[in-house]
Amino acid sequence: MNEDGIKELQETEEVNVNSTEDAASENGDAKATEAAENAETMEDYARELEASYKEYDERRNQTYVEEESPDAGKWQELKQMQADKAVVKVKIKEIVKGGAVAFVDEIRAFIPASQLSLEYVEKLEDWTGKYIETYIITAEPENKRLVLSAKELLKERRDAQRKEKMAAFKAGDIVEGTVESLKNYGAFVELTEGVTGLLHISQISSQRIKHPGVVLKEGQKVKVKILSVEENKISLSMKALEPEEKEEKVDFEYKSTDKVYTGLGDLLKNIKL
Numbered sequence: 001m002n003e004d005g006i007k008e009l010q011e012t013e014e015v016n017v018n019s020t021e022d023a024a025s026e027n028g029d030a031k032a033t034e035a036a037e038n039a040e041t042m043e044d045y046a047r048e049l050e051a052s053y054k055e056y057d058e059r060r061n062q063t064y065v066e067e068e069s070p071d072a073g074k075w076q077e078l079k080q081m082q083a084d085k086a087v088v089k090v091k092i093k094e095i096v097k098g099g100a101v102a103f104v105d106e107i108r109a110f111i112p113a114s115q116l117s118l119e120y121v122e123k124l125e126d127w128t129g130k131y132i133e134t135y136i137i138t139a140e141p142e143n144k145r146l147v148l149s150a151k152e153l154l155k156e157r158r159d160a161q162r163k164e165k166m167a168a169f170k171a172g173d174i175v176e177g178t179v180e181s182l183k184n185y186g187a188f189v190e191l192t193e194g195v196t197g198l199l200h201i202s203q204i205s206s207q208r209i210k211h212p213g214v215v216l217k218e219g220q221k222v223k224v225k226i227l228s229v230e231e232n233k234i235s236l237s238m239k240a241l242e243p244e245e246k247e248e249k250v251d252f253e254y255k256s257t258d259k260v261y262t263g264l265g266d267l268l269k270n271i272k273l
Contacts, residue, residue: 007056044240074105075141082136087153095124104136107146115149162194163232169195172227174241179220187212189224189236197234199224206239 081088086170090109099112099128111134113121121127138147169175169191177189179195199222203214215224224236 004195019084024221069108072141073141074107078104078136078139078146079103079141082139085135086103088136088148089131090148091131092127092129095128100124100127101150104146104148108144110148111148111150115147115151117149118154127207153179158194165192165195166229166232166234168192169226169229169234174221174223175226176221177236179216179218179222182212182216182218184211187216191234195234197224197226199236203227203235203237203239206242240246 088104090104092100092102093112094101096110099110100116102109102111111132113124115137116124116127117130132150133153134148134150136146137149137152138145140146147197175191177191180188180190180196186198186199186202187204188196189199190196199212201209203213204212208214222238223241224238225240227235227237227240229235
């Protein structure tokens with residue numbers, strides 16, 4: 001083979017080598033791209049899968065009662081009773097820390113100690129076995145949490161009775177009441193059971209006093225005038241019933257004479273020293 005033929009063969013081999021390298025490079029790039037696309041697809045899939053699980057869990061919690069709980073119907077009824085503010089009469093079965101336990105349609109319910117009565121409950125154990133009327137204030141089937149309150153019902157009834165009784169009192173009425181308590185700013189007077197009015201210190205007496213205790217004492221019967229009845233508040237006055245002070249009438253007798261005195265001597269002559 002001559003020199004020109006050898007040179008041509010070398011150039012051909014170089015071209016083949018370069019072509020092979022380019023093809024390999026292109027192959028590698030394509031595989032890298034494909035791998036990146038696959039990796040991105042897997043990440044997206046993982047995210048979608050996680051979102052699906054989360055959505056399923058949320059939906060599962062929301063439909064816990066409807067689909068899984070054997071007491072589904074009972075919980076639905078309890079939630080409706082809460083919405084309707086239905087009165088639920090229960091028997092206290094046991095006392096636990098912080099309150100009492102009762103059952104509503106075989107569902108365990110908790111009554112906080114603060115919700116047993118309008119007043120503070122000192123001995124919880126005394127409530128065991130008692131029947132009380134309550135409202136449902138919490139019904140969470142997903143947490144199996146049922147909470148009752150007797151206090152809410154009692155407060156509502158008390159306010160309704162008080163409103164009805166207050167309707168009997170009008171501004172200008174003169175009524176009798178009992179001093180319930182004394183404060184620095186006045187006294188609270190019970191007019192009838194559940195209805196109390198404020199006798200402000202400025203309305204106790206026409207005389208200025210520093211404290212209501214100077215004139216009044218708890219348990220004392222007093223007669224008062226109703227000044228106003230506004231927004232379930234009654235303002236009273238004792239001062240308004242005090243008799244008004246009459247001004248003493250002084251009569252001056254004037255006798256007229258026809259003489260006119262102008263001199264100082266004339267003016268002073270009748271004055272005896």
